[in-house]
Amino acid sequence: MNRLAGVTSPYLLQHADNPVDWWPWSPDAFEEARRRDAPVLLSVGYSACHWCHVMAHESFEDEATAAYLNEHFVSVKVDREERPDVDAVYMEAVQAATGQGGWPMTVFLTPDGEPFYFGTYFPPEPRHGMPSFRQVLQGVQSAWADRREEVAEVAGKIVRDLAGRELAHGGGGLPGEEELAQALLGLTRDYDAGHGGFGGAPKFPPAMVIEFLLRHHARTGAEGALQMAVDTCERMARGGIYDQLAGGFARYSVDREWTVPHFEKMLYDNALLCRAYAHLWRATGSELAKGIALGTADFMLRELRTPEGAFASALDADSDDGSGRHVEGAYYVWTPRQLRDVLGDEDAELAAAYFGVTEEGTFEEGSSVLQLPQTDRVFDAERIAGIRRLLLAAREERPAPGRDDKVVAAWNGLAIAALAEVGAFFEEPSYVAAAVQAADLLVRVHLDDHARLSRTSRDGEAGANSGVLEDYADVAEGFLTLAGITGEGVWLEFAGFLLDIVLDQFTGEGGTLYDTAHDAEQLIRRPQDPTDNATPSGWSAAAGALLSYAAHTGSEPHRTAAEGALGVVRALGPRAPRFVGHGLSVAEALLDGPREIAVVGRAGGPEDGGGDPNGGAVAGGSDGGAEADPAARELRRTALLSTAPGAVLAFGRAGSDELPLLADRPLVAGRAAAYVCRNFTCDAPTTDPGELAAKLGHA
Structure with missing residues (x-):
């Protein structure tokens, strides 16, 4: 019984029809492992992971491999994007043991969640010095059955090592x-x-x-x-x-x-x-x-x-290449012939020069990834824009990558x-x-x-x-x-x-x-x-x-x-x-500091001198008050374009209590004003955008 059909994770749902008897991460899965006295296979990945898809197709969709897993293991599938805590704890163990990590992450655990054997992608057959996934499963099952004390010793040492990695604040004082x-x-x-x-x-x-x-x-x-x-x-x-x-x-x-x-x-x-x-x-x-x-x-x-x-x-990353094969990059790459089919010979030649498409290709099977190589050639911007539109429209006819x-x-x-x-x-x-x-x-x-x-x-x-x-x-x-x-x-x-x-x-x-959080599920280590x-x-x-x-x-x-x-x-x-x-x-x-900037303006429309008869782009504003004051908007834009690191901005009408920085910030001589504070010290307010820019040190 595959238990993934009722989950919400798109990644887990991709495995809902596998012959593997998957469990989502849950106390019930580990209780089942204790009941059966079986090790846990923890497989961690995410929806957009290319090699996760590859291993799923090669191993988790294979009936014989699934039968072996179902007989000897309790198999748990985790979406790392939903459970970054689970991913982090076991990835730390993988990296500590092997010096590297990545996804899919393949970890074998005791029923108490203690890891004892690690890896990432395993192929269906031995290659490039890697054992096959079946060989790994058989080795782990043999160790679990015949060398249990050795497994327990390894698992205990790993958990103790992880516990010893608790971080303090990292150094005496602030970075300067x-x-x-x-x-x-x-x-x-x-x-x-x-x-x-x-x-x-x-x-x-x-x-x-x-x-x-x-x-x-x-x-x-x-x-x-x-x-x-x-x-x-x-x-x-x-x-x-x-x-x-x-x-x-x-x-x-x-x-x-x-x-x-x-x-x-x-x-x-x-x-x-x-x-x-x-x-x-x-x-x-x-x-x-x-x-x-x-x-x-x-x-x-x-x-x-x-x-x-x-x-x-x-x-x-993957999509159908038009022949039923799921291929990485198929949606995005182009051959010179594909350019000609969409654009005709003359524009295809121009597009190839502009986007760096060659007969040899920059990717696989003579295809190229579009880029903008450095060149002294001057291109007609309007013509290139038309080519982009045609290529994009043609690309949208291809099978799209999954989301x-x-x-x-x-x-x-x-x-x-x-x-x-x-x-x-x-x-x-x-x-x-x-x-x-x-x-x-x-x-x-x-x-x-x-x-x-x-x-x-x-x-x-x-x-x-x-x-x-x-x-x-x-x-x-x-x-x-x-x-x-x-x-x-x-x-x-x-x-x-x-x-x-x-x-x-x-x-x-x-x-x-x-x-x-302090009250979150307790794992073998708090990440x-x-x-x-x-x-x-x-x-x-x-x-x-x-x-x-x-x-x-x-x-x-x-x-x-x-x-x-x-x-x-x-x-x-x-x-x-x-x-x-x-x-x-x-x-x-x-x-x-960081700099604290408060910009206050007048409320009202053009009839009382507070508005802009020509309108203007508005990016929010709860009461519309200061937005109606063109002088306040100019000061606000000056503040927004400040490069002062981490500067914070409050914007509103004078007398507003909408934001704390606006409190006790009046107009200056009846005009919109900007107040800048830093390190518990405030400058005199200004009504001049140029003076404000100087205060904020525009790059």
Whole structure:
């Protein structure tokens, strides 16, 4: 009996028809293992994972393999995106034992959940020095049956080793100028000057490191930091990792040149990169950065938005290549012949030159990933735009990649922050409206009466999985961004509810943070990880949200908790800056204050001198008051375009109590005014946008 048919996870549902007798992660599964005195096979993956699909087809759909599993094991299937706590605990064990990790993750456990044998993908037949999956199963079953004491000894040692990895706050005190300078030096050493980015292949988009570089440049003027950010963003934007037809980034590049991506598209990557490119535009005015920020936002709205108004998790790497085979990248790649079939000979030749399509190909079987190679040739922009439209229309006739349509709270928090800022920066209210709609769904569906979050939902129904630290922190960050953009205090209130839970349920001694709540399910180890990976760690995301909330409200407990959490950045930043990029960004905000900006304006319309007879783009505003004052809007835009690291903004009519920073902020001589405070000291208010820009140190 396969027990996955009733679950909500799209990944688990992909396995609901397997002949394997799967269990979802549950106490019942481990009780069954005790009853049968059988080991547990734990298989962890996610919907967009290419090699997860491969192993499923080769092994979990195979009747003979399934029969062996069903006879000798209790098989548990986990969606790592629904249960990041389970994934984190056992991935730590896999990496400690083997020196590497990845998905699918294959772990064998005792009925008490203690791991004793590890791996990732196993082929159906021995190859490249790897045993077959059947050989692994037979070896584990033999050890369980004949060498039980040895298995118990190994499992016990692993659990003891994991327990000894408990983290303290990571270092005595806050990160300062020296640690951030050392982090920049470390990044400079790892920088790939030829191709942008850091390290070699495979190469992941370093969105959080880019944010640190931009903030460091804004605070210190370090040109080398800005140049690394500019060059990396341009290389990625011109590479195959960016979808040159429809926007959006793939998860990573298999090569160091950003040419051939691993084609899955994740919400979190696109949200982080959308925001990073918007911030790059803010710092430099780059039209390329603006185009990528808008293109990525459009991708999220077009291809990841759910009917309920939130954002789906991912698009698969694989799709039908037209012959019934599921092939990675089939939806995205082109051959010269396919270009000719769509465009005709003349335009196909032009498209091949523009997008780097060659007869040899950059991918498999003579196909090419579209990119924008450097060339001195000048192309007709209007003609290229027409070619893009034709190719995109033809591509949309191909079988599309599958979509994992579950809504993950943390990743939607990242998307809300990105869309709100992009909408405000580029005066596109529709993006802000989309961010508000997604935030509204999180409140209605994910948040219960006690401000506790569900991690996932699907079709407007909350899942049974409790939120982890990154959910609370990233959703709070999204809400705080919305508060600053829209001027609506309700988003600040919701952020406060979530961050109070962080203080109550996720905080330990001396600045330590845990990934799971005090009252969450107890695993063999309570997970905690301060290092940023594909997304900000819950630890660093919480530090950032706590710091911003303290700046908005003046709350000392939240400021103290943020500072305590940043001790780990002091320890790790100089040694491993690529893996604490978000933490370094928060440290930059702390060193800069962060700045607290309040902009107040007059209420009313043109008839009383407070309005704009020509209208203007509005990105929110709860009472419409200050939005009706063109002088206030100009000051607000100046504040929004400030590069001051981590600056927070409150915008509203004078006398409003909608946001704490607006309290006791009157007009100046009857005119809209901006107030800037930093490190418990406030400057004199100004009515002049140029003076405000100077106060904020625009790059």
